[in-house]
Amino acid sequence: MTQTLDLSQVTPGFDDPVLDAQSCFRKVLDAISYPGRIYALDVPPAPAPLNPASAGLALTLMDFDTPIYLSPALQTDSIVSWLRFHCSAPITTVPKEAAFAFLQEGDVWPSIDEFHPGDAKYPDTSTSLVIQLSSLETGPAITLNGPGIETQETIHPNSMPENFWNARAENVADFQLGVDCYLTAGNQVIGLPRTTRTMPA
């Protein structure tokens, strides 16, 4: 079985693959270490509707070992080709197989329990969700606390599905299992690891 890759629409990735990926990785590491803080990633444009922050996560974290799940609006030929070319990552349609899942605001997402929660020996094998939103600063307030947050932090992600926060709370209740999330908009990213507790304010 030979899969051909259509390169006619693929745009360039990082200008300097090593140094740019390292500086991007540092910011992503900070984002997941300090949940709720907004970090801006410096990434060249990727095929729409993949936003630059999500593209930066892909270029920094994903490779041939990390199957990627895409929500329907992101399953375009140009995005699939771009991910396969730059990350060599396989694309999967089964949420449980995915190491990373890109979810676009407005799409119907699989329920959070359909993604891989990790297992007791290897909790790091869980799926990480990359959630693409229109804004991280104009939505209803969500209060965060937990490791990496001194007292509490407040985020304002726009148009998250109503039941998301309850479903996530249930999902991360049996720590050390659970999914980690990255919220992205434009070139901004917020990390939301499974240790963070959320309360709608």
Added chain:
Amino acid sequence: MNEKFVETDTLPNDANAARQSWMKILACSDPVNVESAWNSALGLNEVPCEIIRKPERGLVMVRGRAGSAGGQFNLGEMTVTRCAVRLAEGETGVSYIAGRNLEHALIAAKADALLQSETHHDKAFAALIEPLQKQIDDREAERASKVAATRVNFFTMVRTREDKK
């Protein structure tokens, strides 16, 4: 499915066969010859192109199959350099070159793109592929003649009746 290793045992179709043959010539040529052919191909080496993957070095695992029929095994790792470029017209050139020569990979990718484009194909073929093919043929002929000069023949003498006494 997550097919990590792709079977490529099937023979290429005609559209790919031509491209494979010029990529083989670019890949098997001496980097010095490739660079000199490229530098003398005036007009071609100035065609603007966008680099979508800068030349980068890496390792690939070469897999073998005993007798081309047994199970696959890992033969060993080799260093490769790869590159991808795109012309303004839209043709994308891709190269994978054995070794660490970044310039060789970049030239091969640009040449691949030019050879795919209708406007540049004939010129690029004459300026790059034909001389490189000739150099490869000369190299092989020289090697063959050197090998031929050291050939040893073994003769089996037929024993006569007298020997049997």
